[in-house]
Amino acid sequence: MVVWLEKSVILLLQIKDAVFIRDISMSRESEPKIIIDDEESVSEETTKTHRETEREEEERKFQNVIVKRVDESLRHPDDILERTIEEGEEQLRRSFLSLLISSAAASMILCFTVMAVAIATGITKDMSEASARLLVAAVYPLGFILTILSGTQLFTEHTATAVYPVLDKRSDYGALLRLWGIVILGNLIGALIGASFLVAADNVIKAKESYIAIGHHLVDISAFDLLISSLLAGWLMALGAWLLRSSSNTVAQILCIFIVTFLIGLGGLHHSIAGSVEIFAASMIGDDFTATDIFRFIGLALGGNLIGGSIFVGALNYTHIRRTQ
Helix, strand or coil: CHHHHHHHHHHHHHHHHHHHHHHHHHHHHHCCCCCCCHHHCCCCCCCCCHHHHHHHHHHHHCCCCCCCCCCCCCCCHHHHHHHHHHHHHHHHCCCHHHHHHHHHHHHHHHHHHHHHHHHHHHHHHHCCHHHHHHHHHHHCHHHHHHHHHCCCCCHHHHHHHCHHHHHCCCCCHHHHHHHHHHHHHHHHHHHHHHHHHHHHCHHHHCCHHHHHHHHHHHHCCCHHHHHHHHHHHHHHHHHHHHHHHHCCCHHHHHHHHHHHHHHHHHHCCCCHHHHHHHHHHHHHHCCCCCHHHHHHHHHHHHHHHHHHHHHHHHHHHHHHHHHCC
């Protein structure tokens, strides 16, 4: 009897517990539920969108950078000078072979200016002197634009650019003379190669008489006149190199190159490297030019270009920007 009573009590307790658990379960089921999309699974407290999750992943993978706006307004002369000094230092540190190949490529490209001028000279036979000068001046910049924008090295660009680091005491005169020597050597090698190509292609170009006429313009002139003419050309070329650093886009740079070389062509001024291509081509075609004529022209033209660029642009720019401020 006692055993039966104990079993009855245990059974009643079990039924009571089952009813209590069922009531709790039903109360939980009756509470409102939050349905969350599987693709954007988040908690009730912090809800993140799919894009926020992607952004966090991108920030873990990529480094944040600050993008500086490029100011296309006119640059301050001191900024141009600092930039030019850095470029000059870079060129002064270049290896011999790199400079030699780059400078040879420059004068080889420049042979297209000589070709254009020779063709224009042939066209202008029946024109007035004013019209002839304008036509020659209009085509003279073409090869210079190709050469300078290609990044190759012309001596007349370095007459001032390579001087700035020396004046600022970031380099020495030994490095400057080394640079000038290598670039001149490479330019003359390239000029000889370019002239050879022009002469070899003359059956197509048909400009032999023009090459000879241009050659006489180079040698039939007094030493003083040649030196002064080369000085003015070197001044303009170095000034053009300075203006390139102040220009913010390619169109402006092309315009700068065109202006300075148009003036050289218009005035009939003597550029040492373009003139070297011209005198080499003339000497290969005609017998009127001796080795003395060639060396005389190249020496005087290089000297005049050097004085015009290094003193009238390099030294003056550095003095009025750095020393007087």
